[in-house]
Amino acid sequence: MPIKFGTDGWRDIIAEDFTYANVRLVAQAHAQALRQQGGQTGGKSVVVGFDTRFQGANFARVVADTMAEGGLDVWLAAEYLPTPALSFAVVHHGAAGGVMVTASHNPPAYSGYKLKGSYGGSATPSIVAEVETALDAPETYSGPRGTVRPLDIRQAYYEQLDRQLDLNILRAYRGRVIHDAMGGAACGWLTGYAEHAGLKLDLTELHGRPDPLFHGVSPEPIPQNLSELITLLAQESGQTLGVITDGDADRVGAVTAGGQFFNSHQIFAVLTAHLYRVRGLRGRVVKTVSGSRVIDLLCQKLGLEVLETPVGFKYITDAFLEGQNDEGKAVLIGGEESGGLSSRGHIPERDGLLNSLLMIEAMAASGKSLTKLFADIEKEVDFQHHYNRADLHLSSQFDKAALLAGVQNMTDVAGRAVEGVNTRDGVKLTLAGGASAMFRASGTEPVVRVYVEAQSEADLRAILDEATRRVYGYDPGQQPG
Template sequence: MSGLGSDGFRGVIGDSFSWSVVAHLIAATLSYLDEQATPAGAPIPVGFDTRFLARHFACLVYLGLLQGKMKPTLSRSNIPSPYLSYAVRKLGAPLGIMVTASHNPAAYLGFKPKGPEGGSALPEVQMRIAELAASVRPIDMDPYVVFGPTLEFQHFNFEADYARALASLLATKELAQDRQLAVDFMHGSAFPLYGHVLEELGVSFIPVRIEQDPLFAGGNPEPVAGNLEELRSQVIAGATRSIGAAFDGDGDRLRLVDESGEVVPNEDIFAICLLHLIEDRNQRGRIVKTVSFSELIDRLATAFNLPVVETPVGFKHATRELMVPDTLAAGEESGGIGFGFYLPERDALLALLLVLEAMRMRGKQLVELRLELAERFGRSYFAHQDVPLSGRTDTRQVLRQMEELAASPAKVGLPDAVPDRMDGLKLRHREGFLLVRLSGTEPVLRIYCDDTTEGREWELVRRAVSYFSKQGSSRIAEDLDEEEAISS
């Protein structure tokens, strides 16, 4: 079954994500639970985000699981994905289902399974559900049944427990300093829950884009620099010590804006968390990062003699590593961060709280923490470009081009690079890497570059685009001209 991406199943609403698709996924999930000898009446929490029809599909998932003799519970309103993972663990559930498309454009929706450990379902679990979905008979249900006037749902509510759980992980309760915090919820499902938790912890903030808007004001709820102009304006117009934070559409990814109004690279956010845990809280352990993440993390780990484990893109791979004892934290290029002393799940709110704690305990502004990173571990310059592929672009041709480039990296100006095929094609060289991979959910070619020389990162991205366009994917060059290059 198509639609299995880096984490869960996603597609365009009414096309690759329809009632027929979801009916197959529900039946496949029930078949998987049966294979695992899951007893009847097992609790399964179901949540949803703010997207068009998300609540409707979540209700159908609930009813389908109920029909399959499970005991589902439904969130009362839209929730962030990390909270659903917490509910899975709290209930001792065999899994949970989050109806969300995370940071994807508004036309998308998804079916994201959560595992019993309280994180993304492991890769083999998601693959097995995909295999079953391709062969099982879909669940038999009228998709309009949710509009029945007498229909009642059982709900779960662990909001107070979730807030206490996060508070218990902090080394200090004095997070509030003489600073102003603006928080951009990007019209997503992190609001209102994350706002309530911040208030419980005494952290005041200025809310930005809290209105529920399934069209996300014409953009997509991904906290990249080009989508954060409103947040930057709030920070720049605020007090001298103002900073900003942004959560993606389902609240599992974080982005920050420092006191100067600059959008903080994700590698800096993860590195600040790591440095704080290592030096201020005396915690050690393995550091996990996705294959697309900056090598700033490797340099920091080397300085403290800590091992680094690299995984394919998709936090479901990091989830497995976070379950390994003595793992400190895991991070991904897109802003997801998880910690070994909590659930094996990325949680953007916990990451924000730890950054605020680092600022408090180290007595530094965010911009000063970034300068400290550069002085101690060197600068990294990271570029990420998503290039749309039109119907005229054959993905098989792109894969053939990757094979040719792996054999001859000099074609993009990296003659001494070492190819790595863990996920797409990664060309490792002395000053960084160039990574090219096809998206699992959208028709795009994703290009990443990390380098220690400023400007070289975008030059290598341009060379990669030129290589793939010259080799036959002619539409790629046209699409790049139409797209604004947005550094992540």
Template sequence: MDIHFGTDGWRAVISDTFTFANVRLVAQAMADVVRQQYPDVAPLRMVVGFDTRFLSDRYAREVACVLAANGIQVDLARADTPTPVISHAIVLHQAQGGVMITASHNPPRYNGIKFKAAYGGSASPADCKLVEARLQQNEQEGRQPLILDFDDAQAQGLIQRFDPRPAYRDHLATLVDFETIRRGKLRVVVDAMYGAGRAYLAEFLRDAGAEVVELRGEMNPGFNGIHPEPIERYLQPLADALRSGDWRLGLATDGDADRIGAMAPDGRFIDPHVIMSLSLRYLLQQRQQRGMVVKTVSTTQMLNRLAASYGLEIRETPVGFNHISDLMMNHDVLIGGEESGGISIKGHIPEGDGVLMGMLLAEMVAAHGSDFQALLADLVREVGAFYYARNDFQLRAVNGRPPYTKSELVQRLTQSPPTTLAGMVVSQVLTNDGVKYMLQDDSWLLIRPSGTEPVLRMYAEAHSATMVESLLRAGETLVPPPGERNGSH
């Protein structure tokens, strides 16, 4: 059975592997695991949500019908909803878990299933392995998924439709100062990228008194052919809109709104490294909060410099928000996030949240006199200039499998590691997730295969754009990627 859970759930091409039949199989395996983990809880409850992708609403109904047939009460979202909003509902409803139908930022041809735990974050890798094992066991035993008719399940009270927006909005108001945004008289352009964040971020900003224009907020299950990922090369409409008027901030969320991207008033892309660094600095200086800083291996050294300046502990994890979630649940974490734009803060669920971070960034800009450029300049003065880029290479399959495993790549890159890269001395080689070469001036190069796509990623950060490009070129000489480059950002 070719169903495997990656960094954040199972994703596959619609009508190829991602079929109704396979969705039912996965739903049955998840039901089995939840029933096994909570044998003394009755009735069991799970929350199910979906994004705007092709057939996501129908897949979600199918999952709900399988869960209901297994005696699990299901709270099913009435409409497409951001992943973090569903995650918040899991905690609020005291459910034993949840399911989100989404492929997040992946291309339109993909869909996926995110398996959520009772604490609202992604299920642990161990729990995902249990689902995979149960899939295999059910297949070997010839066990077919149980399923109830949707209308019958509703009539029996096993499936209830609900609107998670009001409760989430109330929670958001405890984390973001709406009055500060109101006083700032912000003018914001929001790009929903046709994803489930449509109406959420824009409407909440309007609730806080901002003037808002929302782009690409209509329903378009194919995302108009773009990848719904809030990175520079997919945000040209946002850049154009910002340059066309007196706007103070641009914000963008991905397909399921658990990631954030931003743009300055001149249309310059502001990556999640900067967003997370600005957020940490704001929480420390303006809110006088403290706590651990958690970041993934591919995230900026600006955070390390800020943590050192303020005497905070910092932890670096493998890519995947589940690793950040573990630390958020067991330690006093002030902020946790990853380079892809999934970020969360103290007081929130252990889940990346593009809506929350968009609102917090609006608050920061408003508190700084609605002058985003000055806010960015202040950050550079404190931590120095940092530049970042990532190149993605499609991996050509060999006999239907990737050309090498992650462990094989790590072994190859660490057998005789380079002593210099782009003329700089390599001070440390880390293998927490892929291979990361640290240089003496806090620059770095990371090479790792994606956990969700057949892609090899190369990341670099340095104190000049020229040095970043030099590091990425050096990475290509270390492991010539078998495939075509998608580009850099």
């Protein structure tokens, strides 16, 4: 099976296609691409890390040894670490790039190879293309071997978080926080930061023991994987908060007192308002096409420019990099539907730890729960946010192109007239009443994701059900179950 790079690197099933041999091939190609950066001088060093997945440390060692054989000096993580810490290490050490051995939120059977650019963020399409070219046309390297030295970035990364947060606000906060690390790479990191910064939080960890099986779930911060945390929070009230980080800690989720899941759109909106109003920061707001209408309406109120991108944090990274070179295009905050966000002054990388702390900071500064903060935004923009997503697994006979062509011709969904069609990534239909339905087909699997936003739970359910039926109508090999 050929090695295929997706929107954030290469992922495959451990021992089936994610093997030492294939990892070595990818690392050789990556080293070749890094050596060729910057003309004759080329890249000199690379940072390699891993999460808590099965054989993660050993796969990382294969990467490090292969890249050293390819002439690069390697900083190799001494223990598992979060992806944002790895990305920060790339910048901190002035490396040409980075590798994170992780499959992020994928099920435990998977591992992966995430590429990081010298700027400390997701690899741009051009970087990925260079590695793919080297895979197809490998060159023999006969120069001197590079070194492998241990990486310990925790203290420097914590100091970077210090610069992104208002520690006076955080140190005055006394609320209760439960961090569900899901057995992933953030285990011990949030509690470690609280101790480093002298925070007096009532902070406890759930699933804080590193576990290659992620304590029985896929390490993605979505409601179906959070039953234990939701049950714990159901008995709480006030400002008690549950924060969740995914397998490699670049994504974030939240559960509020009463056991209510607080989705990524709501987090995005609350942090945008907090950074603008409390922290006094300015800049563009970057959202993927699957993002909520609430973000657009809020930015209209605040007078902030919104830049909409296709799905994938690499597009948000591009906007951050553009803003680093042009103050007029500086980014205040950028985020995606899956829970990845970054903000001004930080690396152009999703950071579940930073965003967990920013949520706590927003609560501490306002004296309000996240639920109340978002309710205030809903009232301000006159929009009631209800959202859900369905991942529809279809047969090999499924015709994605026919579906997307058909969606563009829809005149209504569940009785709501289509008022606009956006084809930036998949097809997003704007519906009467402020609702929307987006259809996006996977590029590698027979899967269609349907994203729906509406102003009532009844409308949400009706639109999602109708959209699901229409998708299955284009699949002759499978009927809805």
